[in-house]
Amino acid sequence: YPRKAVKKAPRDEECAVSILHRVWRSDDDGGTQRSEYLLVKRPNQGLLAGMWEFPTVEQEELGKEKAARLKAKAADSLSDYQHRSQSSDSFLRTRLGINLAECCDSVVRQDLGSATHLFSHIRKVYHAEYIMATGWHWTDAQWKRPKNCPEVEWVSEEALATAAIPTGIGKTFQLLRKLRTGKSGAKKASGGASSSSQSASARNARPSSEPDKSQPSISRFFKHQSK
Amino acid sequence: YPRKAVKKAPRDEECAVSILHRVWRSDDDGGTQRSEYLLVKRPNQGLLAGMWEFPTVEQEELGKEKAARLKAKAADSLSDYQHRSQSSDSFLRTRLGINLAECCDSVVRQDLGSATHLFSHIRKVYHAEYIMATGWHWTDAQWKRPKNCPEVEWVSEEALATAAIPTGIGKTFQLLRKLRTGKSGAKKASGGASSSSQSASARNARPSSEPDKSQPSISRFFKHQSK
Amino acid sequence: YPRKAVKKAPRDEECAVSILHRVWRSDDDGGTQRSEYLLVKRPNQGLLAGMWEFPTVEQEELGKEKAARLKAKAADSLSDYQHRSQSSDSFLRTRLGINLAECCDSVVRQDLGSATHLFSHIRKVYHAEYIMATGWHWTDAQWKRPKNCPEVEWVSEEALATAAIPTGIGKTFQLLRKLRTGKSGAKKASGGASSSSQSASARNARPSSEPDKSQPSISRFFKHQSK
């Protein structure tokens, strides 16, 4: 095989995904319990243009927030999960206009671990958090969406199965399913702000798809070749 | 073996079973949480006379209701689970006098899939639904039972184990247990009216005891024989 | 091997462990849900001096209570789980000043089965109960601790992992984890006072570490030997 011009090795990227699940009792339907998930539409250009996804804070944003927070109060003790959780909060509030403290009766949050998806030149790690908001009482009118708010939609679990969701994002929902069916050893509910991914149990629970940083990819050594 | 007079091949029958589970905090017992299931006594004649079962809508009734509903509003989009769920609602209300919208604070309903039991000449499919009614507040006095209401009883999970429940009905409770222990891949909570057994996940979750319609029973070909 | 002076064979001891889990929504933290477990410090002398444990009723105390109760109302029908559950109640109330009927909105209790730990001369069986108190609303001020109350502390699940908890007590928390992840066939929620460890399902669920009473230990026959 003759050697050809250089292409870049896949780069790693991380992002924080929030699976926001609202549960409430509808008034107009005999009072049965309802349950929906929030989807956000991606911009109409760029990677995965126009597809629907769970609210996602991209790496760039995550990095900025962390830097700001670190500067403000030397919060180097903030664990990664805590950091991501706060970034997601801020994303929901400022980008989507959702204030978790107001819209519902109670919130349970849970670190779901991470899923990895390989694009042709990006190895993307999706850190997922499950946010269950029970007793959701905001009406559509109460929800003030900011100006630059992307298109959003609440969908049932069934509708999720047929929505045009990118594979990588879909994997985060698999993490939630696994947790629910108890098939994985993923760690269980760890209440709110006190949770930390540093505990012993959390370490074991980390999905094995976590990349091993000491093992370089073969594609750093051999060059991509036009056929 | 000489051939003998004709007996009918086993016929298929379906029914809808509701496992109604009430959970509340008793006043007279230090406020600890209580949990009970509703049983209904079968008539004193006929198949399984006098045995206890979960509230069950038989095939005949199911068929009538469906026809009526279809006529009323061309509701051919009603999924089978939705249909059964509404039939069960109506059974609880009109036959037993239980109005789920009034008797408790909140209701979660869940399709449990189906169990099959073979009687000598009937292959009976029990479609089961789990109805958890939390914050049950009706007293016995508040519960107005209609005239033709069969004998009913609320029993603890422990008592269920010893009650004289027909095998087929017992299998539906096994479906609930499986769901809880997460051993089966049965689908998880799918809120109320929006749930549909047509989703991809539901299809996989269907118990393998589901009969294969393309495979005829051998007893359609060989005749039962008196010994 | 020459035979040496007599040592006692390991004796069996039982105790009742309560894993008290309070869940509430904090006011000072954006209303996110909080979750903590109660630990009690052991006396500064004796076995396991100064270590932290879940509230535990020792065998001696369990025995006394049972005798008293049996005398009072011939309650020989009290199952073992019920008995232990009441002893734990009484321990929480009189020793720690915690009244479950007052401190929170609702309580779910669950028999976790038992774990066994071998000390050099004691085979100790820990019967564990999980007590989840949701809507905890007592402030520290409202909690009146009795005079002889041991040191107590509420800790997060993460902190549990690093606390100096004796191995045997730690095993009871493993029982809770197992139940949550659904890995074991351990029995599921059986509401309050009506629960009984005599049901069929409970029998199967009993951990296999349950000692077989008909099998004597070899150390009853051969004597310990100084080396």
Place this chain on the structure above:
Amino acid sequence: MLEARLQTAALLKKILEAVKELITDANFDCSDNGIALQAMDNSHVALVAMLLRQEGFEPYRCDRTLALGVNLVSLSKVLRSAGNEDIVTLKADSSNDTLSLTFENPDNDRISEYELKLMDIDSEHLGIPDTTYDAVVSMSSAEFARICRDLQVLSDSVQIDVTKEGIKFAAKGELGNGAVTLKQAANVDKEDESTVIELNRNCSLNFSLKYLNNFTKATPLSSRVTLSMSSEVPLLVEYKMETGYIRYYLAPKIGDDV
């Protein structure tokens, strides 16, 4: 009262392996002809009929007919403790609710005795009419087992086509398609492996591979198997033993999703 002595436990062990996955409980019907069993599987899709003629036992004594209701899983567990070369004696009594099994090793210095509890099984006999089949194919039982196993990778059902040239097993599925053809062959050297076809009319029928694979648990009983087919009539899969047989019946699949 039944008393039946079998020279090698291996035969009984193989019979149990051949039926215990299809049937959990069944009556062994003992008469002066021998020991028979007929039962549908739990889903009423397949029928198994087994016969061990009295000539296969030495001695055999059965003065009145007896229906011995046996849990086949339990019996199979007990048989696992018999050596293949052990002599087996079965004893039962209408006044008693146990089946007694004695295993003696050839050296006669080891005797195992088991008492297996019997059950009341209210089973119904199906009458199996005599049928002249369109096609009867005799082939290697190991080859049949292998084909059923191989095609199960592709699909749940197999189409069997018989012509005078040979027999073809075909399956279609998500991975792709597959077909195995055995030529009617006079492989004179290897009689056990040849495929022999008696044909009145060409056949093309669909069957559940899950059940066929279950039937092939009988492969150790005979080097040959016979498939007898006519359209709209259950397939007969027969394994002949020296003094008896195991026959399996399975209806063809119907409808679109074949």
Place this chain on the structure above:
Amino acid sequence: MLEARLQTAALLKKILEAVKELITDANFDCSDNGIALQAMDNSHVALVAMLLRQEGFEPYRCDRTLALGVNLVSLSKVLRSAGNEDIVTLKADSSNDTLSLTFENPDNDRISEYELKLMDIDSEHLGIPDTTYDAVVSMSSAEFARICRDLQVLSDSVQIDVTKEGIKFAAKGELGNGAVTLKQAANVDKEDESTVIELNRNCSLNFSLKYLNNFTKATPLSSRVTLSMSSEVPLLVEYKMETGYIRYYLAPKIGDDV
């Protein structure tokens, strides 16, 4: 300091297989007599005592007694990488907290060296009194393993009856009952398989099959096993090796639910 060289790794591998399911951690007590191990299983029900005499090693050197605390699962994992024919050298030092194992293949072109971390194990020795047993039965170890395995299908416990005619193993359970009887036999041709009984008094005792089945992991160490019994005294199950033994002790079961 210990240095002990064993001609074949197979012996050490078999010993580990024989004890590692009962015991997870144990001290190897090394002295000028050889290497010994004594430990109760985790539930304190059974006792294992193993001895490898110094004659079994060449050379053997142990100038002062050493207690090497070993995790047997780890040791067994390391031994799995030794060839059966490899020469094994064990080395340890009181100043060091590792056990060194060297495996050399017969061709001497492959050397594996492992350093296994040792542990402090605070174990207590039990004194085992000399006992004159009522019955001592020597039998085929494979036969004993087979009987324990077969009867476990029926029950958790076995009743062993010894008379001068033979030894009988019986079990009762939900499926039914079973009993295997071995006759005291002078099977002159097959010495390894004969059953030889020394009897002072008839015996009838109950034992846990789970533990007996665990003991039979030692079957590869010897073609013969000896069962020594008296009432109300622990059963001794002994497997003799050329230069040592493995002994298991198990108390009879008591009470109603036997």
Place this chain on the structure above:
Amino acid sequence: MLEARLQTAALLKKILEAVKELITDANFDCSDNGIALQAMDNSHVALVAMLLRQEGFEPYRCDRTLALGVNLVSLSKVLRSAGNEDIVTLKADSSNDTLSLTFENPDNDRISEYELKLMDIDSEHLGIPDTTYDAVVSMSSAEFARICRDLQVLSDSVQIDVTKEGIKFAAKGELGNGAVTLKQAANVDKEDESTVIELNRNCSLNFSLKYLNNFTKATPLSSRVTLSMSSEVPLLVEYKMETGYIRYYLAPKIGDDV
């Protein structure tokens, strides 16, 4: 259009076993040279390159290059139904989206035909530069497999040191440490088992044992394996076949936690 006939299915079966755990989907690139495959594993850590030269087939015909996108798990399932001695014929067509496989038994009375659905796989070729390695070690493939398996007990990674005396595989972990040394040996009698080293410079590199163990799935293809190493360059593990090869590439591990 491709038509390629292979005398024994065994070769193809072994190749599939050698790659299917690392790679789930891959293109078989067919040209007039033969059939080649190159793919990274799912985590982009290892690279597999396989070549079967046209000389290995009889006949071989491929008039224009074809990339056949195959799910290797499906192909492996289909191959399982081929007898080791069967003659395999592969056929494909650019106008068609299936790969046809025909298996004929040596007696020619059994023909299996499978049509496997193909996929569009958008794979990228990596260019592999020619490298002069510091050390090239030729050794028994079974020995290499055994060492990788044994050391995995101790650690996830192995350090390989090559000197002119021999090659040493070492691992450190929580249980302890282990090292296996093979001497450069002229074991004249057993050529297959000898270790032969060509050395420009001593080497000391760390590799993931998980991947090395995966590579050893190719052991049945050849009695010999060649390890080619230089620092900071991927290890090449090569299994040569009569008319082709399988090569695996794996980068050394870096950083502190080796």
